[in-house]
Amino acid sequence: MADSQSENAAGKGGKTGRGLIFGLILALAGGGAAFYSVYSGLILGHHGPAEAETGAKPSQMPEVAFVPVERIVLPLGSGDTGRYLHFAAQIEVPLAHEQETLHFLPRVTDVLNTYLRAVEPEDLSEKTALIRLRAQMLRRVQVVLGEGRARDLLITEFVIN
Incomplete structure (x- = not known):
């Protein structure tokens, strides 16, 4: 069994x-x-x-120019902390608007300088700070240059020492 x-x-x-x-x-x-x-x-x-x-061609790149913004150095917090923000950027504009952008570059530098001075040092320590700052600065540059002129703001230097 x-x-x-x-x-x-x-x-x-x-x-x-x-x-x-x-x-x-x-x-x-x-x-x-x-x-x-x-x-x-x-x-x-x-x-x-x-x-x-098969040789499919990529879409044609848009004709753009990159206009450098003058380097900005700002003290962070009170002046006696010894910490500074070094900022540099380039503005992506359609090639047809490059000369106009160069003409208004002092206004762009002024609006960026004013905005960055108003930023609190604590705001810069967040992980998403650069993304938020970039969006805010791009919007201000677009207001100065006019709609359709500034396609993007490329941050080339953002150093806190």
Whole structure:
């Protein structure tokens, strides 16, 4: 009787093992098919590296100019702390507006200088401070230069010592 029970358990274990292996093979085949269909563009409309090899040209770069803003050095906090902010940036403008931007550069420097002087030293210690400051300064530059003239403000130096 004990022998028949052990034979039944061994028989069931063999069937379970084959079913598990069969399920694993089906899962791998399904995963491979899903990967291929997404990679080749059959699903989601994405085209793989074959599109890059066909010589598809990237879109043409816009004609822009980068106008450097004069370097600004400001004391942080009270003057006797010995800490200074060194700031430099470039304004990305459409090429057609480069000369106008150069003409208004003293106003841009003034608005940036005024804004940076109003920033508290504690505000500069936050992780997202540079992103927030950049957005605020870009908005002020856009107001000075007029809508559609300043595309971006690229911060090239932001050092606190």
